[in-house]
Amino acid sequence: MSFDLDLILDSIPQMLMGLGLTLQLLFLSLALGTVLAIILLLMRISGRWFLSAPAMAYIYIFRGTPILVQIFIIYYGLPQLELVRDSILWPILREPFGCAIVALSLNTGAYVSEIFRGGVLGVDRGLKEAASALGLSPRQRFIYITAPIAIRLSLPAYSNDVVSLMKSTALASTITLLDMTGIARTIVAETYAPYEVFLSLMVIYLVLTWMIQRSFGWIEKRMSRHVRSEI
Amino acid sequence: MEVLTGWWDDFFWGSLVVVELFFVALILTVLFGLIGSAAKLSKNRFANAIANGYTIVFRGTPEILVLLLFYFGSAIALTALAQVFDPEVKFVDFPPFWAGSLAIALIIGSYATETFRGAFLGVDPGQVEAARALGLSNLQTFIYVRIPAMWRLALPPFGNHMLSLIKDTALVAIIGLEETLFVAEQAIGYTAKPFTLYLVVGAIYLGFSTIITLTVMLCEKYANRHLEIAK
Amino acid sequence: MSDNQQDIIVHVENVDKFFGDFQALKAVNLTVARGERVVVCGPSGSGKSTLIRCINRLEAHSSGRILINGHELTDDVKDIDAVRREVGMVFQSFNLFPHLTVIENLMLAPKLVRKTSKAENRELAMEMLARVKIQDQAEKWPSALSGGQQQRVAIARALCMNPEVILFDEPTSALDPEMISEVLDVMIDLAKEGMTMICVTHEMGFARSVADNVVFMDQGEIVETGPPATFFDSPKSDRTRLFLQQILSH
Numbered sequence A: 001m002s003f004d005l006d007l008i009l010d011s012i013p014q015m016l017m018g019l020g021l022t023l024q025l026l027f028l029s030l031a032l033g034t035v036l037a038i039i040l041l042l043m044r045i046s047g048r049w050f051l052s053a054p055a056m057a058y059i060y061i062f063r064g065t066p067i068l069v070q071i072f073i074i075y076y077g078l079p080q081l082e083l084v085r086d087s088i089l090w091p092i093l094r095e096p097f098g099c100a101i102v103a104l105s106l107n108t109g110a111y112v113s114e115i116f117r118g119g120v121l122g123v124d125r126g127l128k129e130a131a132s133a134l135g136l137s138p139r140q141r142f143i144y145i146t147a148p149i150a151i152r153l154s155l156p157a158y159s160n161d162v163v164s165l166m167k168s169t170a171l172a173s174t175i176t177l178l179d180m181t182g183i184a185r186t187i188v189a190e191t192y193a194p195y196e197v198f199l200s201l202m203v204i205y206l207v208l209t210w211m212i213q214r215s216f217g218w219i220e221k222r223m224s225r226h227v228r229s230e231i
Numbered sequence B: 001m002e003v004l005t006g007w008w009d010d011f012f013w014g015s016l017v018v019v020e021l022f023f024v025a026l027i028l029t030v031l032f033g034l035i036g037s038a039a040k041l042s043k044n045r046f047a048n049a050i051a052n053g054y055t056i057v058f059r060g061t062p063e064i065l066v067l068l069l070f071y072f073g074s075a076i077a078l079t080a081l082a083q084v085f086d087p088e089v090k091f092v093d094f095p096p097f098w099a100g101s102l103a104i105a106l107i108i109g110s111y112a113t114e115t116f117r118g119a120f121l122g123v124d125p126g127q128v129e130a131a132r133a134l135g136l137s138n139l140q141t142f143i144y145v146r147i148p149a150m151w152r153l154a155l156p157p158f159g160n161h162m163l164s165l166i167k168d169t170a171l172v173a174i175i176g177l178e179e180t181l182f183v184a185e186q187a188i189g190y191t192a193k194p195f196t197l198y199l200v201v202g203a204i205y206l207g208f209s210t211i212i213t214l215t216v217m218l219c220e221k222y223a224n225r226h227l228e229i230a231k
Numbered sequence C: 001m002s003d004n005q006q007d008i009i010v011h012v013e014n015v016d017k018f019f020g021d022f023q024a025l026k027a028v029n030l031t032v033a034r035g036e037r038v039v040v041c042g043p044s045g046s047g048k049s050t051l052i053r054c055i056n057r058l059e060a061h062s063s064g065r066i067l068i069n070g071h072e073l074t075d076d077v078k079d080i081d082a083v084r085r086e087v088g089m090v091f092q093s094f095n096l097f098p099h100l101t102v103i104e105n106l107m108l109a110p111k112l113v114r115k116t117s118k119a120e121n122r123e124l125a126m127e128m129l130a131r132v133k134i135q136d137q138a139e140k141w142p143s144a145l146s147g148g149q150q151q152r153v154a155i156a157r158a159l160c161m162n163p164e165v166i167l168f169d170e171p172t173s174a175l176d177p178e179m180i181s182e183v184l185d186v187m188i189d190l191a192k193e194g195m196t197m198i199c200v201t202h203e204m205g206f207a208r209s210v211a212d213n214v215v216f217m218d219q220g221e222i223v224e225t226g227p228p229a230t231f232f233d234s235p236k237s238d239r240t241r242l243f244l245q246q247i248l249s250h
Helices: A003-017 A019-044 A051-062 A067-080 A082-086 A090-094 A096-122 A125-132 A139-174 A181-190 A194-223 B008-041 B045-060 B065-085 B096-121 B125-133 B138-175 B180-191 B194-223 C047-057 C075-086 C101-114 C118-131 C147-159 C177-192 C204-210 C228-233 C240-246
Strands: C010-021 C022-033 C035-041 C063-068 C086-088 C165-169 C196-200 C211-219 C221-226
Touching: A003 A181, A003 A194, A019 A051, A019 A096, A019 A139, A019 A181, A051 B194, A067 A082, A067 A090, A067 A096, A067 A139, A067 B138, A067 B180, A067 B194, A067 C086, A082 A090, A090 A096, A125 A139, A125 B045, A125 C086, A139 A181, A139 A194, A139 B045, A139 B065, A139 C101, A139 C165, A181 A194, A181 B065, A194 B045, A194 B065, B008 B045, B008 B096, B008 B180, B008 B194, B045 B096, B065 B138, B096 B138, B096 B194, B125 B138, B138 B180, B138 B194, B180 B194, C010 C047, C010 C196, C022 C047, C022 C196, C022 C221, C035 C047, C035 C204, C047 C063, C047 C165, C047 C196, C075 C086, C086 C147, C101 C118, C101 C147, C118 C147, C147 C165, C147 C177, C165 C228, C177 C196, C177 C204, C204 C228, C211 C228, C221 C228, C221 C240
Parallel strands: C035 C196, C035 C211, C086 C165, C165 C196
Antiparallel strands: C010 C022, C010 C063, C211 C221
C-alpha cells in the first residue's frame, strides 16, 4: 500500500470546497435547533400536561431513533405524502439541503432541550427560594436567576452537542449533498484510494472539532469569572 | 399497513442482525473503554499519549467517516494481505458486519474511555487502601474492588453510550450490511411507500432504545440497592 | 403586648403541616406584634424551620390560618405576592445570586417588584450596605466574600425591600465560629432599631440579650413560650428543661 502524497494535496482543496456547505448545515441547524430547544424546554417545565406531554414524546422519539433514519424519512419519505407535496413547505422539503436542515434541526432541538433542562435542574434550590422570598414572580425568577445560571451550567454539554451536530452534517452526503464527506466519497469512487482521502478528511474534521472546543472554552471562561475557582 | 405483508419476516431477520451487531459492538466497546481508561490513568506517558490520541480522533471524527474508512480500508488491507499469498486475488471483501462492529466499538469506546476514567477516579480511595492493607494484589484490587465500585458510577452515562451504540448500527447499512434499512429499501422498490417503511425502521429502533433504557433503569436500581436501605 | 389588631404583624392560628403522612406542625399558634423580637428554638426536626417557611409561603400550610399584617395567606398568587413584599428572609446558606455582584444582588428585587428607578435603588442599596458595614464590597462577586460577609449582604438584600418583619432561618449555623459575631452584631443593631424579627437559631446568648419572647418547639408543637428571663431560668416544661440542659452544657 503506497501513500500517494500528491493525491492528498490534490484532494484536500477539493474537499475544502465542501466546507462552506458543512458550515451552513452546522450553523443553520444549530440556530434553528436551539430555538426549538428553548420552546420544548418551556413546554416541558410548564407544569401543564398538554404542553409537557407532547414535548416529552417529541424528545423521546427524536432521541430514540437514529438520525440517519430521520433524514431518510424526511428526504425520501415525505414526498410520498400528498399533504406534504401540496403544502407551502414543499419547496424546502423538495431539496436535499432543506431536508438536511430540517432533519438536523429537529434532531438537535431534542438533545439541546434536555441539556438545557439539565442546566435548569442544576440551579441551586436555595437561589430560587431566595428569589421567591424577595417577591419575584415565577417568570421574573426564571429570566433573571434560573436562566443565566442554567446557561452557564449547560455550556459543557452544549459544546459536546455542537461537535455531534458537526459530525452529523456528514450524513448529508447520503442524500446527495456535496459537503466535505460527499466530495470525499466521489474522489474515493474515482481513485480507489480510501486511506489518503478519508484520512485527510478526518484531519480536517479534527481541526474543526478543535476550533469548536476552543471557542466554547473561551465562552465558558468568560461566563465563569464570578465563580470562585477551586483552590 | 397491508403494504407490509410479506415483509414482516424480512424485518425480523434484519432486526436480528441489528441485535447481533449491538452485542458484538457492546462487548468490544467495554473492552476498549477499560483498556483506554486504564491507559489514561496509568503513569506511563506513552500509554497516556496513545489513549489521548485515541479519544481525540474517535470523538472528533464523523461516525460515517470512520465506518467508510474501516470498510474500504480493511478491504484493501485484506486484499493486499491475500495477494501476498495468492497474487491472482483481485479483491477481498471485508464483511461489513465486522468492519461495522469494530468501527462502532472504537467510536463508542472512546466515549466509554472518558466515562470509565471519571468513574475510576470517583472510587473511594479508602476502599482501595483497605484492600491493599488486607493483602490483595493490584490485579485483585482492580477486579474485586475498583470495578464493582466504578460500575455504579459509570452506569448512567454508559446507558447513554448504549443508546448511541444502537443508533449508530443504522449507519452500517451505508456500507452494505443487510439489516433493517436494507430491508426497507428493498420493500420501497416494490411498494413505493418510503414514508411508511422508514417509519417502520424508526419504530423498530425506538423499540430497541426503549428496551435499553428500561434495562439500564433496572440495572441502576440493582447497583444502588445497598444504598436504598440507608434512606 | 398590645392586642390592638393594627399592631399584630404575624398571626399564626391553629396551623398544621403535613409532608405526606409525616406531621411537621401540630396546631401551632403564634402572634408577633410590631417591634417584637421572637426567637424560636428546639431540637432538629421540631418544625421550627417549617414554621417560618410557612409564614412566607415557601411551604404551604395544610390547615389553619396565617395572616401577615392583616393579609391572609392563601393559595391565591396575589395574596402570596403581597405577603412576600412585607416579609423578608435570611437563609442559612445565604443564597446570594452568584452571577450578580453584591450591589446587583440588592438592586434586583426592588427593580422588579417595586419597580423603582435605578438611581433610587442604587442609593437604597448603598445605604443598606452601610447599615451592615460592608459598603466597600459593593462591586465584588459574592464568591469573593467570606461567609460572614455574604450573610451580611443577604441581610442587606432583605432590608432593601423594606419589610415589616424579617425571618431568620438559622442565619449563623453555616458560618465558621469567628464570623458568627459579626452577623449577630448586625442582627442586634436591627433589633435595637425596632425591626420586627422571628429568628430560628441555636445562639442562646443572642436570645437572652435580644429576644422579647422565646418559643420552644419540639416534634411539631410549641411546647413553651416566655420572655428570656423566665424561659431560661425557670422553664415550665420538662422537655424544655431537657433541651436547655443539652444546649447550654457546652
